[in-house]
Amino acid sequence: MLAALAARICPDDPVSGLDVTEVPDAAAPGNRPDWSVVQVRAAALNHHDLWSLRGVGLSADQLPMVLGTDASGVVVNGPDDGSPGAGSDVVVYPVIGATGHGVGATERRSLLSERYPGTLAEHVAVPSWNLVPKPAELSFAEAACLPTAWLTAYRMLFTTAGLRPGDRVLVQGAGGGVSSAAIALGAAAGLEVVATSRTAAKRDHALAAGAVAALEPGARSPVRVDAVIETVGAATWSHSIRSLRPGGTVVVAGATSGDQPGAELTRMFFTELRVLGATMGSRDDLEALLRFLVRSGLRPTVDSTHRLADARAAVARLASGEHLGKIVVRP
Incomplete structure (x- = not known):
């Protein structure tokens, strides 16, 4: 599958550390039984991606690492445990290990793209507990801006x-x-x-x-x-x-x-x-935020939308500081 990677640590020129290339597909057989695979319909950039490329929170021995913490998409497969099943539209909650779901109670908290591959890819694998149903009122791009x-x-x-x-x-x-x-x-x-x-x-x-x-x-x-x-x-x-x-x-x-x-x-x-x-929010906070947007009619501002193949240009716009609103990447 195509993915945007932190391939090199570049503190002074983070964009130069990004490669867009083929990697093993997250949808391939062999995923953990309590994890689900999501076909990414939209992902949004955050300064976390720039910090990762600069080597803050991500070391050279963890490379290459698929970037991205935010995504919305459609479930491809997952366990029959009451979580959103195949074909469900979802928003991905990006905090892994906060409650032990899918990783065990002793694993320390992390975000997608720190220990596990992130969302700037065609597919992303996450613990099934991390999937939140996407309201029909929100587009995939709008939902991807939120987590x-x-x-x-x-x-x-x-x-x-x-x-x-x-x-x-x-x-x-x-x-x-x-x-x-x-x-x-x-x-x-x-x-x-x-x-x-x-x-x-x-x-x-x-x-x-x-x-x-x-x-x-x-x-x-x-x-x-x-x-x-x-x-x-x-x-x-x-x-x-x-x-x-x-x-x-x-x-x-x-x-x-x-x-x-x-x-x-x-x-x-x-x-x-x-x-x-304050750091991020809980899964309950994310569900409440989704309800708030549905009831209020408020929507995130999307600055620009880029193809996954053009992820370097998207990250360059984030690094420029010239954007107004969220930068969205679509596989």
């Missing part, structure tokens, strides 16, 4: 921060996958969303997605917020802390600008702030 960035944003807003309609939230770095999802989800749920971005185009996109204000990085927020969605790190940390109301919460799910921020410890203890971490 990493949108799921993380959903968990940060509603599970970790516990925000409710009418609450105020600041989203740093509006162009990122998690951040742009948080703006759209927050606005659809009745939150008052303030966003930041370095570029005017991405600030305009944030306003179109429902933000009440879109600021340049570091600009004073028009309101003190109940929570901050923080994925940028050192470059925005002080601004995040200073934008919170007393007792507010920063939820951290990344540090693309580095993880050595000025701690602002005096302000943190004096105003009794909370700092919480």
Whole structure:
């Protein structure tokens, strides 16, 4: 089958480490009895793919590795255990080992493309427990955008921060996958969303997605917020802390600008702030996110769609930072 691989670790030029080539088919006989094979109809890129090509979380002795964490598709085969059967439309939950399903209770948690081949291929094999029925209301491309960035944003807003309609939230770095999802989800749920971005185009996109204000990085927020969605790190940390109301919460799910921020410890203890971490979300969160999109009519923005054979161009667009929304790859 055709697949996009991390073939080489290239810290300074991650795109050059990507090969699109034939690999053994995941649908071939011999899969584990409690795993299913999915024919991938759409996969979406994430910065995780770039980090893997740079060698972050993926070592040279694990190469070649099929990239990709997000996918939707159609079940080809699997066990008769109550999970979606052959012909079912599904979304793939990409966390392996979180509960022991399909891998045993002692295996540490990982994402697809870290220990097991990922979704940028014609077929992907996953534990059957990881399959979530795809709502008919969502296209394969829309559904493929959800399991990493949108799921993380959903968990940060509603599970970790516990925000409710009418609450105020600041989203740093509006162009990122998690951040742009948080703006759209927050606005659809009745939150008052303030966003930041370095570029005017991405600030305009944030306003179109429902933000009440879109600021340049570091600009004073028009309101003190109940929570901050923080994925940028050192470059925005002080601004995040200073934008919170007393007792507010920063939820951290990344540090693309580095993880050595000025701690602002005096302000943190004096105003009794909370700092919480979030990584991905649970399978239950993914099911809730799917229901939310069906009922609200909200859909992820697809920046562009590429053939699997052109996966290098798709990853290059992700690396450029010029995209607005998710980049989708179709086998």
